[in-house]
Amino acid sequence: MQSKLIFPELSYVGLGAIDNLYNEVKKLKVSRIIVITEKNLVDLGICSKALKSIMSAYSIELYTDVVPEPPLHTAEKLVQHIRNGKFDLVIGVGGGSALDLAKLGAVLAKNDGDVKDYLNLTGSKQIMQKGLPKIMIPTTSGTGSEVTDIAVLSLDGTKDVVTHPYLLSDIAIVDPLLTMSVPPRITAATGIDALTHAIEAYISVNANDVTDGIAVKAIELVGKSLEIAYSNGNNEEAREQMSTASYMAGLAFYNAGVGGVHALAYPLGNRFKLPHGESNAVLLPYVMDYIRGGCQDKLAEVNLKLNQQVQQIGSVEQMSKDCVNTLFKLNQNLNLPTSLKDYGIEKQHIKMLSDDAVKQTRLLARSPVELQWEDIYQIYSSAYEGKTL
Structure with missing residues (x-):
C-alpha cells in the first residue's frame, strides 16, 4: 500500500538548535522581520533568548496580540497588519497559538480575501500563493505546530482550521533550552x-x-x-x-x-x-x-x-x-x-x-x-x- 508522506523542508532539533537561526535568516536575504509571540515570553526574556543572534542585525517588530485558542478576529487583525507592514519574513516564537497565527499570517498576507474565506468547513477560497518565508520556534513541548500545515481558530461554538501545504514551516527550530522555564x-x-x-x-x-x-x-x-x-x-x-x-x-x-x-x-x-x-x-x-x-x-x-x-x-x-x-x-x-x-x-x-x-x-x-x-x-x-x- 502506498503512503504519501510530507515533512518540513528543514528542521534543527536538540540542545542549542537556536544557534542556527542567524545563518538561516542571513540566507533568506531579508531586512524587515515580524515576530509573532506571546507577551509573557517577552516579559520572561524567553523571546529575546531565542532572537538574540539577530536582534541587532535586522529591523524586528514584536507582535504580541496572541491569545490561547485564538478567535477568528485575532487572525484577521494579524493578517491585515502583516499586509500593511511590508515585512519579508515571519518568525513564530511560542506555543501552538503563536505558531499557528504566524503560519497563517505569513501565507494569507500574500493571498486575497479574509481569513474566514479559507476556513476548512465554510470557506470558499483556495490558497494560491505561498506567502512570506516563515521560521517556527516552539517554546513548549506539545503542539507540534512547527511541523504541520494547520492553523486552528476558535469560532462560535466550535473550531475550524485553515490548512494547506504552504502553511508548513520553511524552517523549524526546536531547542529544548527554550522550554526550561515552562511551569x-x-x-x-x-x-x-x-x-x-x-x-x-x-x-x-x-x-x-x-x-x-x-x-x-x-x-x-x-x-x-x-x-x-x-x-x-x-x-x-x-x-x-x-x-x-x-x-x-x-x-x-x-x-x-x-x-x-x-x-x-x-x-x-x-x-x-x-x-x-x-x-x-x-x-x-x-x-x-x-x-x-x-x-x-x-x-x-x-x-x-x-x-x-x-x-x-x-x-x-x-x-x-x-x-x-x-x-x-x-x-x-x-x-x-x-x-x-x-x-x-x-x-x-x-x-x-x-x-x-x-x-x-x-x-x-x-x-x-x-x-x-x-x-x-x-x-x-x-x-x-x-x-x-
Whole structure:
C-alpha cells in the first residue's frame, strides 16, 4: 500500500538548535522581520533568548496580540497588519497559538480575501500563493505546530482550521533550552498534548509503517521523560526528550491525522476556554476506553512503551485495558483534572458539547471506531462522571 508522506523542508532539533537561526535568516536575504509571540515570553526574556543572534542585525517588530485558542478576529487583525507592514519574513516564537497565527499570517498576507474565506468547513477560497518565508520556534513541548500545515481558530461554538501545504514551516527550530522555564502545569498539559498526537496518529485509519514508527518512538520518549520534566523542569535530558517527542508526534499526526480525542476536545476549548492540552488530557482515557475494541493491539503496545518496566503479560485485551488505566494515572501523577466536573462543566452541557463535536467530521473520520452523536454523548458522560467503562 502506498503512503504519501510530507515533512518540513528543514528542521534543527536538540540542545542549542537556536544557534542556527542567524545563518538561516542571513540566507533568506531579508531586512524587515515580524515576530509573532506571546507577551509573557517577552516579559520572561524567553523571546529575546531565542532572537538574540539577530536582534541587532535586522529591523524586528514584536507582535504580541496572541491569545490561547485564538478567535477568528485575532487572525484577521494579524493578517491585515502583516499586509500593511511590508515585512519579508515571519518568525513564530511560542506555543501552538503563536505558531499557528504566524503560519497563517505569513501565507494569507500574500493571498486575497479574509481569513474566514479559507476556513476548512465554510470557506470558499483556495490558497494560491505561498506567502512570506516563515521560521517556527516552539517554546513548549506539545503542539507540534512547527511541523504541520494547520492553523486552528476558535469560532462560535466550535473550531475550524485553515490548512494547506504552504502553511508548513520553511524552517523549524526546536531547542529544548527554550522550554526550561515552562511551569509544571503547562509542562504537563503540553506533554499530554504531544502524547495524544502520537497515540491518535498511531491508531488512525490513515496510519502507515512510517508514521507508526515515529509515533511509537514519541510515545516511548514521553513515557521516559514527561513526569521527570514536570517534577524537575531544569532536567535537560528530560526536556530534550520531550522536545523530540513533541516534534516526532507532530510529524506523525501531520501525516496520519488525529481523531476522536481532538474532535471532542475542540468544544471544551471553545465553549469553556480549557487549554487545548488539558482538553486532550481529560478526554484521552475515556475516548481510548470507548474505542478500545477497534485498536486493542496498538493500545497494548502503547501501554508497553509508556511503562518500560512492564512486560507483555496476559491477553491483548487486558493490556489495552491496562493502557486506559495508565493514561488515567498519568493525569493523576501530573495533577491534571480527571473529569469534566473538575472544570465546572455541568451535566446539562453534555448535549451542547456533543452537538459541537459531531461537526468535526474531518477528525472523526480518522477514528478506528466510528463515532456517532450517541457515542460522543456517552464518552462525554463518562468523562463527566470520571469513570471509564
